[in-house]
Amino acid sequence: MKKTVLFFHQSAELYGSDKMLLHFVLHLKNEQSEFNPIVVLPKEGPLLKILKQNKVKTIVSPVLKLSRNMFSAKIIFSFPYRLFKSLHTLKRELKSESIDIVYSSTLAVTMGLVYSVLYRVKHLWHVHELIRKPRIVKHTYIYLLSRFSNHAVFNSHASRNNFIIRKNKLSKKATVIWNGMERQATKTKPETLKKLRKSLNIKETSIVIGLVGRISRWKGHHLLLEVFEDLYNKGYDIALLFLGSPPPNQEYFLEILMDEIKKRNLSNKCSIVGFDSNIWQYFDLMDIVTVPSTEPEPFGLVTLEAMLSKKPVIASNHGGLSEIVLDNNTGFLFSPNNSVDLYLKTERLIKDKNKRNNFGKNGFDRVNTIFTSETYNLNLLNCIKKL
Secondary structure, eight states: OOEEEEEEOSOSSOSHHHHHHHHHHHHHHHSSOSEEEEEEESSOSHHHHHHHHTTOEEEEOOOOBOOTTTTSHHHHHHHHHHHHHHHHHHHHHTTTOOEEEEEESSTTBOHHHHHHHHTTOEEEEEEOOOOOSSHHHHHHHHHHHHHSOSEEEESSHHHHHHHHTTOGGGGGGEEEOOOOOOOOSOOOOHHHHHHHHHHTTOOTTOEEEEEESOOSSSSOHHHHHHHHHHHHHTTOOEEEEEEOOOOTTOTHHHHHHHHHHHHTTOTTTEEEEOOOSOOHHHHHHOSEEEEOOSSOOSOOHHHHHHHHTTOOEEEESSTTHHHHOOBTTTEEEEOTTOHHHHHHHHHHHHHOHHHHHHHHHHHHHHHHHHSOHHHHHHHHHHHHHHO
16 A cells, blocks of 8 residues: 655745656656655645646645745734644545655745644655755754754755754754756757747847846846846847746846846847746757856756756856856856856857857766756655655
8 A cells, every 4th residue: 555645845836846846746656656645735836737637636725834024923923824724724635645754845834844743744854945044044944954854855965064064963864865857858949949039039140148047136137137248248149038937926026137137228138038837948049058146056956957958057156056067067167146257157158169069968968877857766765765
């Protein structure tokens, strides 16, 4: 008889941690596994849709997500209601289920903690975050992780060290499992790329520099825009593509970025495309992929996607990115927040097509050797079995 794993996740979208949850849950569902997954999501969205299409049992219910504004009056006073609503929904939806393991797929989700304590079920907490401030939030997370998990999985050494340095006893139950991916989509046809260029008003001759990810405070959009303007003014035939949407209720980040593009008179050279489930065609369109995060990334799944598309990557040299990109081999690492360093390394790739191609090939080989879905799923499955 299969054992049931109850997953709690913070969103229903298809960004980094969402994709990793999806890959692993489908692995449990479709492979000859001894486990049966049930997924709890806070709302409907593309992730929920795909799970349902694959006949994975899903529940829409509050997951008690912690955030930077967790200590605001509104959040504090609404907590009892959200807790009651979630417990009521879960009791109704799971009345015929026997839960063997609770799996919280991000640190921000606390309903898994509550459920595991109330029903005395073992709890695996998968950390996809790297938290530095505010200190009160960081210490709260560290305490909860240390006190209320039977095992903790970290998506990089950077994210692990961020917590272990503050709580050494965590090291006894901490495992680092790098994210893994594979590209199932075939290479985009030239005629399709040509149409895509035309729709984005990008010339056939232009070298496309891309940034894929949330439009937020720390993903480096403004840093890259500054560097792009300098390169364009120097006379390079280049175009800039931002792919991604702002977080919910933070649409002002998109408005600020659009205003800055307009002020720099780059509207005819910069394109912004919102979230698109068919991201691979955009990676195929790009010649250089940048991950200029101004704060450390816990991992950086976009980097794997770029490398699977045989694209060179220029990434900030901190956090999990430093564990993925091999400097001067699969791309370049540049000093975080250093526009001069980012400029120089982007210029080198603009001027050297052979280096772009070689870096792309090396990155593709690295992902398919180290960061595979098979390795990721196997390691994560072993952690669950140990519980």
